[in-house]
Amino acid sequence: MNDTAAAGSGNPPGQRARLGAPLDATLEGVGTAALVLDQAGLVVAANEPALRTLDRRLEELVGKDFHDLLHRDEHGNAVPRLRCRLRNAVLGKDTRHGDAEWFARGDGTLFQSCWLVTPYTSAPETAGALVLLYEPPQPGESLPGEDVHSTRLTELDRLALLAETTTQLTSTLDVDEALHRLAALTIPRLADWAVFDLLTERDEVRRALVVEHKDGVLVERDDLQGPMPPVPEESPMPLSRALRGTASSLAGPSTYQGAPDSGIAVEQQRLFTATGMHSAAIAPIRGLRDVLGALTLGRARHREPFTLADLPLLEDLTRRTGLALDNARLYQRQRKVAETMQRHLLPQLPTVRGLEMTARYLPSPDASSVGGDWYDAFTLGDGTHALAIGDVVGHDLDAAAGMAQVRNMLRAFVWSRPAAAPSAVVTQLDEAVMHIAEVPMVTMILARLTRGDDALWRLHWTNAGHPPPLLITHDGQAEYLDGAHGMLLGTEVVRPRPDSVTVLPPRSTLLFYTDGLVESPHHSIDHGLSRLYRHAASLAHRNLDSFCDALLERVRPDDNDDDVAMLALRTPFHTAA
Incomplete structure (x- = not known):
């Protein structure tokens, strides 16, 4: 590839971010010409x-059709769209390569280049393709210092591996999944073994994954995984240096044959003995700020040992791995903080004599993993018990904050008016939501639970646009409490709110829940309610905790990314006071 095209094509990073999608550090780390296209073939980054190869500034590329702007035949004419293999690969989301085709520079001159196209996703909303342009290999060409008899990867193989690694690692936010994906990409293509040693946030070392290629499949070696000794500060041994972020290097059984200088050296002796590796290449996995661990690729059945010429490729792989692990750890850290905050916002359930009560909160599997779902239960001064469940519209931190506002206001209103009908309290709350709360709309149920002179429990409730409670008798008869259904909160529509009262039979189960338990993007809510009805009836004989856990496992749709809150109570068998 000709790198000597006009040099005035560079753009400062800030300008790149304004002109198109921000370039991933992984893309900046690609040593050859790389462009990201969207699903229609328009240049994104x-x-x-x-920019140097094409002799163009970024603003001349972003938003333009790659094929129409750049692809030519040997005479400088546009290549017909339907005959363009590169364009068809982009639109078909395929991985393809082509040899020595013609492309146009900014000054109109032509140059020949090989190309590689592979699907590329830097974020869920930016799916498209990665295009690499690279210089056609010359006959007999080899890398500096490379054994010409080596069977190492060709330049095309190397670029394809790096492009596939970028795509695979940027499409997951799970650390273990990222490690397994990289292992599958490198074994047996580069090695027989892949070993990942990761540093925790407390600088402890964990051998997170050891994988071998055996009988055509990847086999995880649990016996070689687990905690590792601390990283020695001065050890010159390869893995210790890599975990300090010093350098990548080669190793073999002889490297660790002498007296071990640390606990890590002892573990490395054990690793080489157990795996039969005769050659290994070890490189640090670096994040944006810290060293995250080290990757060891080992050869046992591959006869050729690793050489110094293999280290640049390994470092390219670990550079991409570090960025992926950085993103995954940041996501998991934010998810844990958000989920902890959500759980602390939810209350401890009161102990009510004569009643069993339990609750569940299951965060969303995606996004920020918090939302506006909540439950509440507390005892009033006159022996009455208040129950509530609700959902603030939204699935983010704003919804969680709004949930806390609404729940706290509801508690205050109920406590100040313990004898008021639930509908009157919810009407007051609706006015507050419209005027002082920073929430859009809310669905909820508010109920008062009292025990009568006949020792039976009575439920007095109002429903503001929420899925109805489900009442299940001990013998498996179920019914939705459809009464007292009114408008959700925050609509600014003023209508009277109804109340309903029902007697809860002995040994019956009452279930409040949010719509994440029954809603699915691919089925109607009636379908979800029917599933809940059938499974709840079949589980009525179980103890209350087992009942709730089984409902979550069986009923919650796999394709629903909403959070779920549940509040369940069970009345006693005996009705005597």
């Missing part, structure tokens, strides 16, 4: 080698 390009790295510096691409």
Whole structure:
């Protein structure tokens, strides 16, 4: 590839971010011309080698059709769209490569380049393709210092591996999944073994994954995984240096044959003995700020040992791995903080003599993992018990904050008016939501639970646009409490709110829940309610905790990314006071 095209094509990073999608550090790390296209084939981003090679500024590329702007035949004419293999690969989301085709520079001159196209996703909303342009290999060409008899990867193989690694690692936010994906990409293509040693946030070392290629499949070696000794500060041994972020290096059984200088050296002796590796390449996995661990690729059945010429490729792989692990750890850290905050916002359930009561909260599997779902239960001064469940519209931190506002206001209103009908309290809350709460709309149920002179429990409730409670008798008869259904909160529509009262039979189960338990993008809510009805009836004989856990496992739709709150109570068998 000709790198000597006009040099005035560079753009400062800030300008790149304004002109198109921000370039991933992984894309900037690609050593050849690389462009990201959207699903229609329009240029989204390009790295510096691409701008130099094409002799163009980024604003001349972003938003333009890659094929129409750049692809030519040997005479400089536009290549017909339907005959363009590169364009068809982009639109078909395929991985393809082509040899020595013609492309146009900014000054109109032509140059020949090989190309590689592979699907690329830097974020869920930016799916498209990665295009690499690279210089056609010359006959007999080899890398500096490379054994010409080596069977190492060709330049095309190397670029394809790096492109596939970028795609695979940027499409997951799970650390373990990222490690397994990289292992599958490198074994047996590069090695027989892949070993990942990760540093925790407390600088402890964990051998997170050891994988071998055996009988055509990848086999995880649990016996070689687990906690590792601390990283020695001065050890010159390869893995210790890599975990300090010092350098990548080669190793073999002889490297660790002498007296071990640390606990890590002892573990490395055990690793080489157990795996039969005769050659290994070890490189640090670096994040944006810290060293995250080390990757060891080992050869046992591959006869050729690793050489110094293999280390640049390994470092390219670990550079992409570090960025992926950084993103995954940040996501998991934010998810844990958000979920902890959500759980602390939810209350401890009161102990009510003669009643069993339990609750569940299951966060969303996606996004920020918090939302506006909540439950509440507390005892009033006159022996009455208040029950509530609700859902603030939204699935983010704003919804969680709004939930806390609404729940706290509801508690205050109920406590100040213990004898008021639930409908009157919810009407007051609706006025507050419209005037002083920073929430859009809310669905909820508010109920008062009292025990009568006949020792039976009575439920007095109002429903503001929420899925109805489900009442299940001990013998498996179920019914939805459809009464007292009114408008949700925050609509600014003023209508009277109804109340309903029902007697809860002995040994019956009452279930409040949010719509995440029954709603699915691919089925109607009636379908979800029917599933809940059938499974709840079949589980009525179980103890209350087992009942709730089984409902979550059986009923919650797999394709629903909403959070779920549940509040369940069970009345006693005996009705005597």
